[in-house]
Amino acid sequence: MSASSVILGFQPVLxxxxxxxxxxVALALLAGMRARAQAxxxxxxxxxxxxxxxxxxxxxxxxxxVVGLVDSLHYRPLLPALERVAGADGGGPASGAAPAAPxxxxxxxxxxxxxxxPLRLRTEKTYSAPFAWTLYQRETMxxxxxxxxxxxxxxxxxxxxxxxxxxxxxxxxxALGLAKALAQAALAWLLAFVVLASLVWRGSGLRWxxxxxxxxxxxxxxxxxxxLVTLAVLLAVVGVCVELAPLYHVLGTDKVxxxxxxxxxxxxxxxxxxxxxxTLVMMxxxxxxxxxxxxxxxxxxxxxxxxxxxxxxxxxVLLIAAAVLMMQVVIDTNPHWFDTAAERSDAxxxxxxxILGITSWTGLARLLRGETLKLRxxxxxxxxxxxxxxxxxILRRHIxxxxxxxxxxxxxxxxxxxxxxxxxLSYVGIGVDPSxxxxxxxxxxxxxxxxxxxxxxxSLAAAFVFMFVLVLxxxxxxxxxxxxxxxxxA
Amino acid sequence: MPAYLLRRxxxxxxxxxxxxxxxxxxxxxxxxxxxxxxxHIGVKRATPEAIERWKVERGYDKPMFINDAASGSxxxxxxxxxxxxxxxxxxxxxxxxxxxxxxQEIRERMGPSLAIALPTFVLSLVVSxxxxxxxxxxxxxxxDFWGVVLCVAMMSISSLFYIIGGQWLxxxxxxLVPISGYAPGLDAARFLVLPVLISVVAxxxxxxxxxxxxxxxxxxxxxxxxxxAKGLSELAVLFRHVLRNALIPILTGVVVVIPLLFxxxxxVESFFAIPGLGSYTIDAINAxxxxxxxAMVFIGSVLYIVGLILTDLSYTLADPRVRLx
Numbered sequence: 022m023s024a025s026s027v028i029l030g031f032q033p034v035l036x037x038x039x040x041x042x043x044x045x046v047a048l049a050l051l052a053g054m055r056a057r058a059q060a061x062x063x064x065x066x067x068x069x070x071x072x073x074x075x076x077x078x079x080x081x082x083x084x085x086x087v088v089g090l091v092d093s094l095h096y097r098p099l100l101p102a103l104e105r106v107a108g109a110d111g112g113g114p115a116s117g118a119a120p121a122a123p124x125x126x127x128x129x130x131x132x133x134x135x136x137x138x139p140l141r142l143r144t145e146k147t148y149s150a151p152f153a154w155t156l157y158q159r160e161t162m163x164x165x166x167x168x169x170x171x172x173x174x175x176x177x178x179x180x181x182x183x184x185x186x187x188x189x190x191x192x193x194x195x196a197l198g199l200a201k202a203l204a205q206a207a208l209a210w211l212l213a214f215v216v217l218a219s220l221v222w223r224g225s226g227l228r229w230x231x232x233x234x235x236x237x238x239x240x241x242x243x244x245x246x247x248x249l250v251t252l253a254v255l256l257a258v259v260g261v262c263v264e265l266a267p268l269y270h271v272l273g274t275d276k277v278x279x280x281x282x283x284x285x286x287x288x289x290x291x292x293x294x295x296x297x298x299x300t301l302v303m304m305x306x307x308x309x310x311x312x313x314x315x316x317x318x319x320x321x322x323x324x325x326x327x328x329x330x331x332x333x334x335x336x337x338v339l340l341i342a343a344a345v346l347m348m349q350v351v352i353d354t355n356p357h358w359f360d361t362a363a364e365r366s367d368a369x370x371x372x373x374x375x376i377l378g379i380t381s382w383t384g385l386a387r388l389l390r391g392e393t394l395k396l397r398x399x400x401x402x403x404x405x406x407x408x409x410x411x412x413x414x415i416l417r418r419h420i421x422x423x424x425x426x427x428x429x430x431x432x433x434x435x436x437x438x439x440x441x442x443x444x445x446l447s448y449v450g451i452g453v454d455p456s457x458x459x460x461x462x463x464x465x466x467x468x469x470x471x472x473x474x475x476x477x478x479x480s481l482a483a484a485f486v487f488m489f490v491l492v493l494x495x496x497x498x499x500x501x502x503x504x505x506x507x508x509x510x511a
Numbered sequence: 512m513p514a515y516l517l518r519r520x521x522x523x524x525x526x527x528x529x530x531x532x533x534x535x536x537x538x539x540x541x542x543x544x545x546x547x548x549x550x551h552i553g554v555k556r557a558t559p560e561a562i563e564r565w566k567v568e569r570g571y572d573k574p575m576f577i578n579d580a581a582s583g584s585x586x587x588x589x590x591x592x593x594x595x596x597x598x599x600x601x602x603x604x605x606x607x608x609x610x611x612x613x614x615q616e617i618r619e620r621m622g623p624s625l626a627i628a629l630p631t632f633v634l635s636l637v638v639s640x641x642x643x644x645x646x647x648x649x650x651x652x653x654x655d656f657w658g659v660v661l662c663v664a665m666m667s668i669s670s671l672f673y674i675i676g677g678q679w680l681x682x683x684x685x686x687l688v689p690i691s692g693y694a695p696g697l698d699a700a701r702f703l704v705l706p707v708l709i710s711v712v713a714x715x716x717x718x719x720x721x722x723x724x725x726x727x728x729x730x731x732x733x734x735x736x737x738x739x740a741k742g743l744s745e746l747a748v749l750f751r752h753v754l755r756n757a758l759i760p761i762l763t764g765v766v767v768v769i770p771l772l773f774x775x776x777x778x779v780e781s782f783f784a785i786p787g788l789g790s791y792t793i794d795a796i797n798a799x800x801x802x803x804x805x806a807m808v809f810i811g812s813v814l815y816i817v818g819l820i821l822t823d824l825s826y827t828l829a830d831p832r833v834r835l836x
Contacts, residue, residue, distance in 0.1 A: 327525070327526070327529065328529075330526055330529075331526055331529035331530055331533060332533075333815070334526055334527075334529075334530055334811075334812035334815045334816060335530055335533070335534075335808055335811060335812050335815075336771065336774065336808075336811035336812075336815065338777060338792075339792070339804065339807055339808045339811050340808065342792070342796050342804055343534065343537050343538065343804055343805070343808055344537060346796065346799060346801065346804065347537050347538065347541045347542055349550075350541075350542040350546050350547060350550050351541065351542060351546075353550050354542070354546050354549060354550065437667065441669050441670070444669050444671055445669070445670060445671060445778060448671060448778070449777060449778070449781075449793055449796060450793075450796055450797050451796060460669075464669075464671055464675075468675065471675065471678075471679060471683075476679075481675065485668070485669060485671075485672045488669055489667055489668055489669075489672075492667040492668075492669075493663065493664060493667035496663050496666065496667050497663065500663070
């Protein structure tokens with residue numbers, strides 16, 4: 022037990038995927054700073070910003086990223102004092118006596134869990150439709166006079182503020198909530214607009230009003246209007262959720278009564294982890310092997326080519342299946358490696374990223390090898406060699422920087438495919454741990470319920486819509502980035 | 512040509528050995544047979560006797576590479592590596608956990624897999640290429656723009672959605688075809704319509720967009736301009752010149768998957784309860800039947816290599832300038 026947990030009231034937990042996710046963000050910021058200093062990179066990114074689809078997709082992705090990052094700040098809460106073993110009850114902390122050793126829960130939560138506590142904790146008994154006030158199924162209940170009646174039970178939390186029978190009042194309440202939410206969203210949007218306009222205005226030499234008008238008319242160099250429109254839609258959706266989610270189950274509840282909106286938001290992190298970390302963990306291999314094969318040639322080239330032909334020869338799903346099955350055995354036979362269930366499922370998530378990475382690095386390595394073959398014959402590389410610059414220095418200074426656009430394009434292009442693959446793999450049973458909330462596990466749980474009458478459609482719909490928005494934004498963004506960075510498409 | 516084929520076939524041997532070694536390491540070195548037995552039986556019930564029995568049943572009780580107890584060539588043949596790995600080259604896959612011969616099972620299940628994969632393959636090729644040609648014909652118009660938007664939107668939808676949505680709409684709501692199942696012979700058609708249709712629709716987005724890129728690259732070349740300049744209609748240019756010249760990149764991506772059609776599709780087969788190799792693999796994964804997964808990995812890589820050789824051969828058919836030596 023660390024001292025920090027006593028002061029903070031919780032014990033921070035850094036899971037492996039958290040660390041890597043934050044590393045990725047740090048790398049992105051670093052790359053961004055470097056890109057500002059170099060004219061060609063700056064020009065390429067400006068090209069991305071000039072495309073309305075690029076800006077709109079980036080806005081959506083940024084929103085998902087914020088959700089994912091907030092969900093990556095993990096901690097273990099202290100158990101309430103009452104539950105601790107009564108013992109050291111000295112004069113309180115001020116007297117200097119050691120306070121009772123705080124006990125941390127084995128449950129690992131995240132900052133998002135804390136923010137969404139109302140959603141997380143208000144579970145129902147089982148399925149309920151969006152905005153419903155009763156459960157989805159009839160149940161036999163005892164009436165006050167001892168008789169039995171078969172009816173839809175009232176939800177414990179959904180629409181609880183409207184009393185026992187919210188039927189007539191619900192429509193008005195929803196309309197009021199909607200109006201309030203949209204008004205708040207409009208205010209927030211206005212604030213964002215003013216801040217953005219002021220940022221653009223600063224140092225432009227124009228009047229503020231002119232800048233604001235240009236932003237609204239879409240006359241700015243960067244496609245800010247697309248971002249603002251997307252932001253308006255996003256804020257409206259978020260506003261409705263913020264206003265209504267504490268009162269209703271906006272997207273219904275699932276089989277064990279968990280709020281589907283909460284599940285969908287939690288799935289975002291899993292999707293982001295799979296989509297980005299897979300490329301991050303495979304990148305060092307792909308870059309090192311691709312460059313080595315292309316630049317050194319000879320037996321190194323033969324060996325690398327042999328390696329990736331072998332890996333390519335095995336159909337991807339089967340290789341993943343074999344590796345995941347084996348990883349499962351390793352994890353199951355070594356339960357003592359992990360303190361909490363969350364750490365265990367996190368290890369499995371990371372292992373899945375590695376496995377997906379192993380099966381997908383071959384494409385990138387082949388591209389990099391080809392490009393290196395081309396680069397090494399260019400005059401400036403030959404000149405460097407003639408001047409006696411050593412191989413590592415040539416690779417670092419002349420080859421690697423000229424390959425980074427391929428790596429970047431691979432990173433954004435692979436993302437959407439990986440997010441989609443996660444759902445399929447989880448369905449097949451070789452994806453994330455069943456206890457990890459992800460789009461795949463959500464779909465898997467909801468799938469069996471389609472046969473019911475009336476149909477339980479909301480958890481499936483929520484998972485598919487969230488996934489669709491994320492993947493669509495990623496696809497659009499990837500296209501724009503590729504167009505901007507691929508010299509052949511210039 | 513025969514010399515080329517022979518060389519390619521010989522080249523396949525080290526790759527298959529590599530695949531074989533990799534699977535052996537994955538299945539026997541990363542986890543010892545003892546670990547697998549413990550997980551299979553359940554950690555609580557895993558007594559040493561039970562583990563030993565489990566290993567004997569599956570022939571996992573032999574040493575890994577060298578059997579000191581045996582003499583002569585049996586020193587090498589009475590081992591796990593020989594039994595479980597090298598025997599695959601003779602297409603002997605041993606028995607699954609339920610006691611059935613894997614080779615026999617694979618032969619039986621190839622038919623249903625192919626019955627669904629082959630029509631899917633042909634139909635999606637025709638539909639995607641036609642759609643792509645249509646987009647290219649109307650390039651730089653609003654039709655092209657919205658066609659591409661449609662493609663991107665369609666490829667952003669999870670394949671699970673296509674399957675679940677299609678099953679719900681066509682089978683449940685409209686009650687046109689059975690939800691799932693399979694029947695041998697011609698009767699199979701009514702079970703196959705929906706899965707084939709869904710697979711084709713699910714694939715259009717990404718493949719049509721890919722073909723469109725290939726065609727657009729081709730269309731900016733000099734010979735196309737020449738063809739137009741001599742007065743050919745745009746349709747003739749597209750079909751007679753662009754399509755033929757775009758064949759090489761198309762074949763590169765397409766021919767390699769033809770042999771893999773035998774393996775079937777994991778998702779579609781399991782959703783539609785079609786007794787093919789895809790659902791066989793899924794069942795094996797869920798039951799953690801390692802022998803079956805190993806066999807499928809090996810067959811998959813053999814078929815992939817066959818696909819590579821077929822790709823090379825197809826180049827000679829598509830482009831008379833290509834000669835294989």
